[in-house]
Amino acid sequence: MSTSSNSLTTIGFDADDTLWQNEQFFRLTEAHFVELLAGHGEKDSLLARLLEAEKRNLGAYGFGIKGFTLSMIETAIDVTDGKVPGEVIGKILAAGREMLSHPVETLPHVHDTLEALASRYRLVLITKGDLFDQERKLAQSGLGDFFNAVEIVSDKSRPTYERIFARHGDGPERAMMVGNSLKSDVVPAIEAGSWGIFVPHDLTWVVEHVEPPATAPRFREIAHLGELPGLVLGIDND
Structure with missing residues (x-):
């Protein structure tokens, strides 16, 4: 020394x-998120809304996959005016769990x-x-x-x-x-x-x-x- x-x-x-x-797994999950909500906005608009939620939630959830997952759920609720199907919420949660177990x-x-x-x-x-x-x-x-x-x-x-x-x-x-x-x-x-x-x-x-x-x-x-x-x-x- x-x-x-x-x-x-x-x-x-x-x-x-x-x-x-690390970031590549977030990008892949973002793409899946856009597919799940394709009927509620264009790709760029959905990603912009998600980014707004992530920034807004940093003070509450901090950095990381759990905060990202909660931001995806919040965005899904917002862009569907609260009508997001439970199945979609389940798939978002599954995507978050998958991120937490990637090699x-x-x-x-x-x-x-x-x-x-x-x-x-x-x-x-x-x-x-x-x-x-x-x-x-x-x-x-x-x-x-x-x-x-x-x-x-x-x-x-x-x-x-x-x-x-x-x-x-x-x-x-x-x-x-x-x-x-x-x-x-x-x-x-x-x-x-x-x-x-x-x-x-x-x-x-x-x-x-x-x-x-x-x-x-x-x-x-x-x-x-x-x-x-x-x-x-x-x-x-x-």
Whole structure:
């Protein structure tokens, strides 16, 4: 592990769509939702109504599949003026349960990258969403042994990273956060004083879209996780 007073000692990793696939299952379920309600609106209109419900419900339900399922039910009730058949509600609930049991598919380079970094740095998994679902996915991924700590949080903000990197590391200034969401993983980590490493994913929820902090000295973007060990080495030796 790095020992210089100014060196990087702690690396935080997002989970969904950084370590394993996630958003693709939401997109597939959205498509099924549109099919179920095809007689009550066009695709774009139904998806827009669903997104409005999801945004509106974040404060009540938080992030994750359960809140998404409740938002689908709410939208189905709204677009049918309360006349949605019980059979449709049942199919929406079944779709949500299926999402909660889908196999974990890790992304390329994940295992090798974690293995390369684990011997030199404290690795912390920092993820938001359903507690049981995130615990299930971490267990099934086989990646749990690489992490010194796991934090499943309701949201990601500057205070979140300040707290986590103080608890599990040497403060945010000697830490790095890696993830596919500029809004949740990168920008607030940089605001806390950490490095923020953006790893784009082909599918990222629109709510997570913000402009890259291109002028921030501690912002970096890599094409995939396989580039991370080299980047970390360069930063640590700078």
